[in-house]
Amino acid sequence: MAVSTGTPSPAKPVRRARGEGQWALGHREPLNPNERSKKDDIGLNVRARIETIYAKGGFASIDPADLRGRFRWWGLYTQRKPGIDGGRTAVLEPHELDDEYFMLRVRVDGGQLDLRQLRAIANVSIKYGRDTADLTDRQNVQYHWIRVEDMPAIWEEIEGVGLSTTEACGDTPRVVLGSPVAGISTDEVLDGTPAIREIVDRFIGDPTLANLPRKFKSVVSWLPDVPYEANDISFLGVVHPEHGPGFDLWVGGGLSTNPMLAQRLGAWIPLDEIADVWVGVCKLFRDYGYRRLRSRARLKFLVADWGVEKFRSVLEQEFLGRALLDGPAPELPDRPIDHMGVHEQRDGLFYVGATPVVGRVTGTALAKLADIVEAHGSDRVRLTPHQKLLVLDVPADRVDSLVVALREIGLEANPSPIRRSTMACTGIEYCKLAIVETKAKAAEVVAHIEATGLVAPISVNVNGCPNACARTQIADIGLKGQLVPGPDGEMVEGYQIHLGGGLALAQGQQPGFGRKVRGLKTTALELPAYVERLTREYLAGRKDAD
Numbered sequence: 001m002a003v004s005t006g007t008p009s010p011a012k013p014v015r016r017a018r019g020e021g022q023w024a025l026g027h028r029e030p031l032n033p034n035e036r037s038k039k040d041d042i043g044l045n046v047r048a049r050i051e052t053i054y055a056k057g058g059f060a061s062i063d064p065a066d067l068r069g070r071f072r073w074w075g076l077y078t079q080r081k082p083g084i085d086g087g088r089t090a091v092l093e094p095h096e097l098d099d100e101y102f103m104l105r106v107r108v109d110g111g112q113l114d115l116r117q118l119r120a121i122a123n124v125s126i127k128y129g130r131d132t133a134d135l136t137d138r139q140n141v142q143y144h145w146i147r148v149e150d151m152p153a154i155w156e157e158i159e160g161v162g163l164s165t166t167e168a169c170g171d172t173p174r175v176v177l178g179s180p181v182a183g184i185s186t187d188e189v190l191d192g193t194p195a196i197r198e199i200v201d202r203f204i205g206d207p208t209l210a211n212l213p214r215k216f217k218s219v220v221s222w223l224p225d226v227p228y229e230a231n232d233i234s235f236l237g238v239v240h241p242e243h244g245p246g247f248d249l250w251v252g253g254g255l256s257t258n259p260m261l262a263q264r265l266g267a268w269i270p271l272d273e274i275a276d277v278w279v280g281v282c283k284l285f286r287d288y289g290y291r292r293l294r295s296r297a298r299l300k301f302l303v304a305d306w307g308v309e310k311f312r313s314v315l316e317q318e319f320l321g322r323a324l325l326d327g328p329a330p331e332l333p334d335r336p337i338d339h340m341g342v343h344e345q346r347d348g349l350f351y352v353g354a355t356p357v358v359g360r361v362t363g364t365a366l367a368k369l370a371d372i373v374e375a376h377g378s379d380r381v382r383l384t385p386h387q388k389l390l391v392l393d394v395p396a397d398r399v400d401s402l403v404v405a406l407r408e409i410g411l412e413a414n415p416s417p418i419r420r421s422t423m424a425c426t427g428i429e430y431c432k433l434a435i436v437e438t439k440a441k442a443a444e445v446v447a448h449i450e451a452t453g454l455v456a457p458i459s460v461n462v463n464g465c466p467n468a469c470a471r472t473q474i475a476d477i478g479l480k481g482q483l484v485p486g487p488d489g490e491m492v493e494g495y496q497i498h499l500g501g502g503l504a505l506a507q508g509q510q511p512g513f514g515r516k517v518r519g520l521k522t523t524a525l526e527l528p529a530y531v532e533r534l535t536r537e538y539l540a541g542r543k544d545a546d
């Protein structure tokens with residue numbers, strides 16, 4: 001017990017709460033270098049400088065603050081200098097890692113492409129990107145080896161067909177994911193595409209929404225065939241017993257470090273109100289999102305701290321000015337859907353889903369794809385959030401020929417389970433944050449398991465660092481790149497292993513993150529054999545259970 005000395009203690013200095021950097025609470029002063037850079041100049045403004053100064057002056061003329069910050073607002077990241085091993089990723093200065101070339105991301109909202117757009121994407125790859133064109137797990141296309149000098153011509157070509165790189169990266173509203181079968185599926189009640197278009201038309205490139213605390217990832221989809229639980233905001237199809245078809249609102253999902261699943265707000269949103277609700281949530285994030293620490297700046301931290309009731313109440317009162325209608329939870333299908341193979345559309349035509357190996361294609365292959373699609377009577381292709389693509393509107397009598405033609409350009413409509421369910425991020429080949437290689441290693445795993453003849457529905461997600469761009473935590477085998485002790489004790493490329501993760505994409509599935517098993521790691525060299533061992537154990541276990 002404290003004993004009074006009889007003399008008054010000196011007054012304690014009043015400690016002001018530091019807050020989390022929320023604008024709505026008056027914390028306007030930038031609290032870290034990223035916030036300072038955004039306050040100095042909005043990222044969207046860099047476009048004019050690229051066109052008028054940097055494209056003429058070349059790489060050396062680029063202001064470093066633009067190069068490593070604002071360029072992202074137009075989909076541009078410097079790419080990793082070749083030959084720098086993963087052990088030096090964390091110790092080198094950014095400029096030592098920078099190559100003079102860029103990764104460029106083209107946003108394909110809803111994953112929807114017509115043939116003109118597909119051909120433009122292919123042309124840019126061939127002309128300016130050394131034939132690179134990765135299909136990402138966010139329905140984007142990603143080039144490498146892009147020079148700043150070529151950006152004006154690239155924008156002319158891309159924007160000329162209605163595509164864009166606007167806010168493809170940066171602290172902005174990123175590409176809006178949509179069901180790859182929107183508008184054609186027999187299981188869909190209401191197509192969310194009009195809402196995706198409205199969001200893009202009204203808000204992408206809006207300067208008042210271009211300085212968010214971090215990236216803001218969105219989904220609008222009737223079907224749960226996109227990873228809706230891993231996004232900042234998702235609208236998922238549901239039929240309201242009184243009001244009919246509409247969308248169920250989810251917020252606060254995100255993987256990377258501190259992964260969290262999105263939570264339902266319990267609100268039912270009609271199709272024509274999605275864009276208004278979307279911008280309400282976006283503004284709430286802008287104003288209340290945490291800006292002090294980048295590691296806590298995603299919307300998920302705010303949702304976790306507030307809880308869904310407070311979040312919904314602030315959204316309704318401060319940003320929408322009205323109450324939202326309560327609504328039921330969506331029903332999930334019997335099985336998860338990835339759309340591979342041949343399926344009938346609701347108009348009697350067919351769509352064909354096909355996959356490259358871990359999303360890697362070339363501009364040349366995409367140009368051939370466009371010719372093949374046209375020759376089979378179609379004008380439409382869709383990208384999926386699983387690094388795959390679909391050809392729509394194929395007449396029944398052209399399907400077999402299409403499947404063969406796709407195979408000839410490396411797109412397989414009847415893939416082995418391992419090819420079907422393996423994804424990989426960009427990795428050390430181009431990514432400055434990477435610690436290990438990913439795409440080639442994942443392709444090696446696919447080839448190895450195919451050679452064994454093992455057939456098991458096991459998903460493998462290979463990531464080059466803890467950022468989890470290829471969703472480490474929600475695969476059966478999630479791999480997080482890091483250096484691990486090799487056989488001789490020296491540090492070599494390897495992976496921390498997470499086991500048993502998954503989203504709720506079908507009835508009966510319990511969403512959850514793979515367990516990071518302490519000490520469970522493999523070297524990159526041993527990875528194919530490791531996946532084989534796990535696959536055999538899984539198959540033996542399943543046999544025992546039968």
Ligand code: SF4
Nearest residue numbers: 425431434464465469
């Ligand atoms: Fe780069 Fe890491 Fe993302 Fe892979 S997970 S693309 S290595 S940041």
